[in-house]
Amino acid sequence: MDGEVRYITLVCDDVPYSVVLADPGTRTMDVLKEIRRLTGLSLWHGKLLIGQLPATVLEDQPEDTARTAASALCAVGAVAHAVEQTD
Template identity: 40%
Template sequence: MEEPGFRVLLTEPGDRKTEAVRAVRTVTGLSLWNSKLLLDRAPVAATEPDWLETAQDAADVLEAAGVRAAVLCGWCDRTVPREGAPLDPAPCTGPWPPRTCRASHPPDTPTGHAPC
């Protein structure tokens, strides 16, 4: 069964505007001007659906620059916890069994990323 895509949501631009714009540019590949426009529209999706690990890495880059970011499941639109804790007891609305939903049950690794 196909896994969902995970996208990064910019929730707040933060106080370090220059660093934040550069981080958005790094994550999205947009020009500086379009990165600033995207940042000014927060809350807004910053990335297209991608693998969970890719979305978490992008959120890490943004947060290192002071931007508040969240990773959202592409099927159930729930926020994936960054600390590896379960999301909530409700099952995912996606087409797979709840115990296999990566949004509800993130990998149990020290970094929060799935092993290679």
């Protein structure tokens, strides 16, 4: 390796996922509380998010984290999906 430069390409198998809220359902306050628990947003910012549907609640998450978050939102009456991010 006398002065030879080598480059290594890293391959990442973990594709990032987003959690997309499609519909808050009828239990809006419960959905707002869950958004707050998942993201740390205030209830006011959560309400703004719900007003812009479909809304991305979380981005750049591992698949299991995104699916768990989407399930938590669905458990309180929302329609949410874990979506593979494509760039």
